[in-house]
Amino acid sequence: MGPFSDIQILGYILYAGALVLIATGLYLIVTRQHLIRILLGLTLLESGVNLVLVAAGFRGGATAPILTATIRDTASMVDPVPQALILTTIVIGVGILALALALTLEIQRRHGTLDVRRLAAIVDEETDGAATKPAGSPALSPAQALPSSGQRGES
Amino acid sequence: MISLALPVVLPLLSAFLLPVIARANRTTASLLGPAVAVVNVFFGLLIWQSIAESGPRTEALGGFTAPLGIAFHGDPLAALMVIAISALTFLLWPKGSHDPVREPVLTLLLMAGACGIALSIDLFNLFVFYELVAVASYGLVASQGSGKSYIAALRFLILSATGSAMALLGIALIYSVTGTLNLVALGGMSELLLSGPLGISAFALLLIGFGVKAELFPVNTWVPEVYATTTSRVAGLLCGVISKMALIILLKLLLTAFDNEAARTLLLTVGILSLLTGELAAYRAQDLRRILGFSSIAQLGIVAIAFSIDDTAGVLAGIAVAMHHLLTKPSLFLLAEKWGGRINALRGASSASKSGALLFTFIALSLIGVPPLPGFWAKYLLLSALFDAGEQLHYLAALILLMTTVIEAAYLMRIITRLFEPHAERPPSHARQELIPAMVLGGVLLLSVFIVVPLGEGLSRVAEQTVDQQLAIQTGVITPLAMSNLP
Numbered sequence: 001m002g003p004f005s006d007i008q009i010l011g012y013i014l015y016a017g018a019l020v021l022i023a024t025g026l027y028l029i030v031t032r033q034h035l036i037r038i039l040l041g042l043t044l045l046e047s048g049v050n051l052v053l054v055a056a057g058f059r060g061g062a063t064a065p066i067l068t069a070t071i072r073d074t075a076s077m078v079d080p081v082p083q084a085l086i087l088t089t090i091v092i093g094v095g096i097l098a099l100a101l102a103l104t105l106e107i108q109r110r111h112g113t114l115d116v117r118r119l120a121a122i123v124d125e126e127t128d129g130a131a132t133k134p135a136g137s138p139a140l141s142p143a144q145a146l147p148s149s150g151q152r153g154e155s
Numbered sequence: 156m157i158s159l160a161l162p163v164v165l166p167l168l169s170a171f172l173l174p175v176i177a178r179a180n181r182t183t184a185s186l187l188g189p190a191v192a193v194v195n196v197f198f199g200l201l202i203w204q205s206i207a208e209s210g211p212r213t214e215a216l217g218g219f220t221a222p223l224g225i226a227f228h229g230d231p232l233a234a235l236m237v238i239a240i241s242a243l244t245f246l247l248w249p250k251g252s253h254d255p256v257r258e259p260v261l262t263l264l265l266m267a268g269a270c271g272i273a274l275s276i277d278l279f280n281l282f283v284f285y286e287l288v289a290v291a292s293y294g295l296v297a298s299q300g301s302g303k304s305y306i307a308a309l310r311f312l313i314l315s316a317t318g319s320a321m322a323l324l325g326i327a328l329i330y331s332v333t334g335t336l337n338l339v340a341l342g343g344m345s346e347l348l349l350s351g352p353l354g355i356s357a358f359a360l361l362l363i364g365f366g367v368k369a370e371l372f373p374v375n376t377w378v379p380e381v382y383a384t385t386t387s388r389v390a391g392l393l394c395g396v397i398s399k400m401a402l403i404i405l406l407k408l409l410l411t412a413f414d415n416e417a418a419r420t421l422l423l424t425v426g427i428l429s430l431l432t433g434e435l436a437a438y439r440a441q442d443l444r445r446i447l448g449f450s451s452i453a454q455l456g457i458v459a460i461a462f463s464i465d466d467t468a469g470v471l472a473g474i475a476v477a478m479h480h481l482l483t484k485p486s487l488f489l490l491a492e493k494w495g496g497r498i499n500a501l502r503g504a505s506s507a508s509k510s511g512a513l514l515f516t517f518i519a520l521s522l523i524g525v526p527p528l529p530g531f532w533a534k535y536l537l538l539s540a541l542f543d544a545g546e547q548l549h550y551l552a553a554l555i556l557l558m559t560t561v562i563e564a565a566y567l568m569r570i571i572t573r574l575f576e577p578h579a580e581r582p583p584s585h586a587r588q589e590l591i592p593a594m595v596l597g598g599v600l601l602l603s604v605f606i607v608v609p610l611g612e613g614l615s616r617v618a619e620q621t622v623d624q625q626l627a628i629q630t631g632v633i634t635p636l637a638m639s640n641l642p
Contacts, residue, residue: 025320026196026317029317035309042316046320046323049320049323052324052331053323079334081330081336085326092283092286099157100500103297107305110302110305115311120310120311123310127386
């Protein structure tokens, strides 16, 4: 055995893995233009953060935190709180990913592209355009800018 | 004595019952949401009253005490926010939506999450409520149903979810250092454990995460896009209530876990940058709703500056600016709903709708801070708190606050001039009932001009109890139990 015990190495592997996942996720989110790849990055990022939480509760050689009639020795168990926390964050993550994919599907259907730069340009064009277009270019009337306002007034 | 959990439980419960009720009877379902908001206002008032009688109190949910259980803490600020959240939700209730379920359910969830943030003092619980609010707001932004609102919602989601992952990383760091997430317990050990580099990185991560909703620089790129594409009511809710709740999470953190100089300086710097960039971007924008969005970035920057001052005066100024913004910006958004679009299209609006234009002018003047309107007092409180704090960065903040007020005056005056310019083509006028929510908010603002002295005293009591209570907690009896103390 080298200078580190097996347990320590396991702990370092956990943190190193988490770091790699977080870095990859952030890299994808920042550099990619394709929505699906960005969402993949988001998933990797969330997994990495969850792994940090697991690592925070990790104890070498400890057992699962389950209390029974005979086993009441909590000192030899891993910390249960982070595990409870990541259950919650996994559920939140899945929910958000599902919502994001539903929105992606709808965007693909309506605009035919998943390139975030082009999508951002579409929003800018339809609302402000001040930064990209000189004043006097086909200005939007309030009715166009607010497609629902007419219906709202009537209903 | 009223349970602190009620303002969260009631909207949550009714949100999930609403689809069932809507299937049986649509009229009942459409009345349920506003009714819940009104009842929630009463809950807030009852909590306020019980706190005024017997002092702030902490309630362990389900009988599990810290560190295993999660706790709600009722202090005057929490009660005030519950009242404000519920009242604003009632005023901005989604009207005339074709779907009787979708938007009301999301709005109820938004209200439940916001009330939860106001009351909770467990960091992870705060995070969960924050996520609840976040998911509800993505849905509300997308519920407009137009192509561009989907784009805005998804881009908002990506930024916000990335921020939330960063906040969670911060929470994980805090947990790995301290072994607890209860803010009370964290307050007791902040000096020892969280003032080092690891603690500051944790605070920076939390600032990125919660800063998304708080519209803080540099994670506020969603603001102009979302506010320009969604309905005015949703924009009003997001900038009126939700952004304040994110800042209140940061205030809670500063008062307990991160009661140190480095964290305050970080928030102050971010606040100054938000203020500066927000006002400059607002000056440059041409679309009314974008201008209002950028201006709200600046206003929230002002609140962040105020909360970063290590003094009761700072918290008082922060609450005053936040409450003022909570009244003014939603009503401006409501007025902008009909006008919308580019500000050049606003010419002649006053002849089409006199009361709308006058109301806009009145509220905009208060936003600039023209005495004796409430906006002036809020900014005055902040300036005096900044000069009392007396650090170099505080003087810089005061200078920038004064400078940006000039910029703010310039672009708001530009809009007001357009409103009163005679023009052949008139923008659509407001129907009378459309003006009512904005009128109510404007009325409250006008009323506060006349009761500014008792109002100021009341708010300073709130600020004192917020700070005092947290200080009392810090030295209090709750200490984190080690794992070995488990049953």
